[in-house]
Amino acid sequence: MKYVKLPKCKLEQDELLFPPSESGNWRETICDKEGAQKIHKSQKMGVGISVFLGIKATVLFLIFVSLQNLDFTLLSLPFLFTSGEEPYNEICEGVYVGGWPFSVDKLPPGNPAIIDCTCEFPRKEEFKGHPYLCVPTWDTRAPQPGEIESAVRWACRKRAQNRPIFIHCAYGHGRSVAVASALLVALGVVEDWKKAEQFIRERRPCISMNSVHHNALEEWSKHRLSIPKRNEVMNESSAVPSTASGRPLSKQM
Known part of the structure; x- marks a missing residue:
């Protein structure tokens, strides 16, 4: 998978940083060529709609689109508050x-680095001090193999710095489990993603990956770049993967 640099975006290796908003917030994410084309098309469509409909009609159109995307979010919130399951598991x-951390007390201890596998929930303002990576994925879908690889590399670097990793989606059942399964393989905890899934299920029984997640992990397994040795999780030379040229990836906060 090839990664491209979008206009006015800072690209470091295969991790794409979108520019800060007016409030100064950065939302770190991963974007492939197809995603870049979709963003470009949506930008062109937005300009066309503004010219054709006028500002007021455009605002109404954008509200309508936003409400469509909010459907799942609104349906998810009651479950997050009332499910009774643990917000996260080690x-x-x-x-x-775990699931989406809607408050500070839903974060694991130790000032963890956060991998956010959702695209329907906002990044909480209280978590600005945490290293943050977004792998935007809709519910029941899976990150692309290249996105999984990038998230795994990022997480390995944070673990090499002895920082905890918190991987979450909406509920902590599917998208986040897919990324966590790959991370366990990369860290040498288990041999393959199938054993990783069982390993996670023993500690978080509610997980429910589907065939889409399994296919993405199987594809990732065929093309993953780094194969660290077992029981060398905290050894930076094995935990920090390198590029195809053998040069270590640069660290990023």
Whole structure:
């Protein structure tokens, strides 16, 4: 998978940083060529709609589109508050999987780095001090293999710095489990993603990956770049993957 640099965006290796908003917030994410084309098309469509309909009609149109995207979010919130399951579980030392952290007390201890596998929930203002990576994925869908690889590399670098990792989606059942499964393989905790899924299920019984997640992990397994040795999780030379040229990826906060 090839990654492209979008206009006015800072691209470092395969991690794409969208420019800060007026409030100064950065939302770190991963975007492939197809995603870049979609963004470009949506920008062109937005300009065309503004010219054709006028400002007021455009605002109404954008509200309508936003409400469509909010449907799942609104349906998810009652479950998050009333499900009764743990907001997160520690899968192995320093690696946590859970649902969307709607408050500070829903974050694991130790000032964790956050991998956000949702695109329907906002980034909480209270979490600005945490290293943050967004892998935007809709519910029941899976990150692309290249996105999984990028998230795994990022997480390995944070673990090499002895920082906990919190991987979350809406409920901590599917999208986040897919990324966590790949991370367990990369860290040498288990041999393959199938064993990783079972390993996670023993610690978080509510997980429910589907065939889309399984296919993405199987494809990732065929093309993953780094194969660290077992029991060398905290050894930076094995935990920090390198590029195809053998040069270590630069660290990023």
